[in-house]
Amino acid sequence: MNTTQSKNRRPLTAREVETLGRGVHSDNRNGLYLTVSNPSKGNSKGARSWIVRFTSPATKKRRVTGLGSADVGKAGSLSLLDARERAAEIMRLVRAGIDPIEAEKAAAEAEQVQQKKQAKASMTFGAYADKVLADIKRQFKNTKHQKQWEMTLRDYAKPLNDIPLADIMQDDILGVFKQVPKSEAKRGGSRVLWAAVPETARRLRGRLEDILAHAKADGYRTGENPAALTKDLSVRLDRLNDSVKPSKGHFARLDHDKLPAFMTALRTREGNAARALELLILTAARSGEVRGAVWSEFDLDAAIPTWTMPAERTKSAREHIVPLSKQAVELLRGMQPDPTQRLGLVFPGKPGARGVSRPLSDMTLTVVLRRMKRADITAHGFRSTFRDWAGDETEFAHETIEASLAHVIRDKR
Known part of the structure; x- marks a missing residue:
């Protein structure tokens, strides 16, 4: 757009800021100018804005910086007095040898740096x-x-x-x-x-x-x-590690990261009690369930070998089926008697008065632990070891883990 600069040699008036037509009009102080564009459908008087012209102290070239709108009544617009104050500030910088446009850029960059610092400082x-x-x-x-x-x-x-x-x-x-x-x-x-x-x-x-x-x-x-x-x-x-001891009344258990070494040591021990403890650990079963297990409860030849505990032998009074791991199957196969004897106890204790085998006593597994110099843990505590391992190292739901322990999940509604 071609514009003409007014040749008035006196300062602008507030009235002129509102009424002057298209062109660039000098305020005749501090390089301040009012620019007016062609009238438009939305602005019959033409859009109005303030600019300041100055000579850069660094390059000695003429430069122009905008101050903002001069449209009276428009949000954020500058009055004539406000524009004069801003122009005076700019010229003070120029006289001090500072290019106001470069100074504004530097200030904006510094603000961005500060904002980034604040963002980094607040990152949680x-x-x-x-x-x-x-x-x-x-x-x-x-x-x-x-x-x-x-x-x-x-x-x-x-x-x-x-x-x-x-x-x-x-x-x-x-x-x-x-x-x-x-x-x-x-x-x-x-x-x-x-x-x-x-x-x-x-x-x-x-x-x-x-x-x-x-x-x-x-x-x-x-x-x-x-x-x-x-x-x-x-x-x-x-x-x-030693700051807090387990609460009284709860079974001391082995941390699951120490279980492999314990199993290696356990497998060097002989006798039914040691094998019973080994099966207890491999199946997360209760001591009484293991000691009372009979061969007819095991199906080692199925596609998925299982141990089916009848309801009358479980604490929950419900049938509990345990899928057997490869290690558990190998343990049981290594102990299996000849086919004619596969109806009796898996871990028989000493024969009774009539020569009939009785289950191992409830102290036999504890004795194994004591002989291994592990009086700090209990046989029942291995169920807690299983629960901790399953909860910390697998993605199985809490209900699935509890079901593996033959715990009844009660409706909490």
Whole structure:
């Protein structure tokens, strides 16, 4: 659009700001000009705006910067007095050797940097952990591994979720492992996470370390990683192992990460009692169910070998069918008597007065543990070991795990 500049040598008036026609009109001070465009259907007087012309102190070239609308009554528009004040500020910068356009750009960039800093400073662990999981999904070898990450963070990292990444300290990490997990609390126990489910806790610590390492790489943190297994964190975590003992009245159990070594030692021992304890562990059955088992309850030749306990031999008074693992089948096959004797007890005790075998006594499994110098655990506690393993290391629903233990799931409605 071709415009003409007014040749008036006096300052503009407020009335002229509203009424002057198309063109560029000087206020004759501080490089301030009113620009008026052609009238339009929506604006019969033409759109009006303020500009300031100045010579850049750096390049000595003429430059123009806009101040905003001059349309009277329009939201955000500048009055003549406001425009003059803004123009005077700009010219003060020019006289001081500062290019106001470059200064405005620098200020905007500084504001963006500040906003990014504030955003990073306010990024919480929970929000960032979700972001990291979304970014590294392709690195997981299988969906089970991914779900284990998600489960441990969801169930155990809650104390960190609302803490800004930059503020997380070693005490916050330690606080995660001082929690009493739900599985422990349901049994009435009070062991903390690090002591109650050590394998899961160790994996969780590594995952926290990974997330905080990503946070440092992305600029959300500086300094040392508080979840890294440094000597001082290792010492503080080890102290948690003996900080709380199991509550009285609950069966002491073996942590599931220690079970493989225990089974290796158990298999070196001879006798029916040792084999009975081995089957108890492999099936998560009760002591009385194992000691009273008879060969007719087992079907080792089926496509899925099973042990069917009749209702009269179960605590719930319901028939309970246990699918047998490969190890359990091998154990039983190694003990099977000749076909004519496959109706009696699987683990017979000493013969009675008439020469009839009786079940092992309820103390025989405890004696095995004592001879193995493991008086710190109980036979019944291996059911808790199973529950902890299934809850921490598998994705099976709580109801499925309880059904595996022949627990009756009551309707809570």
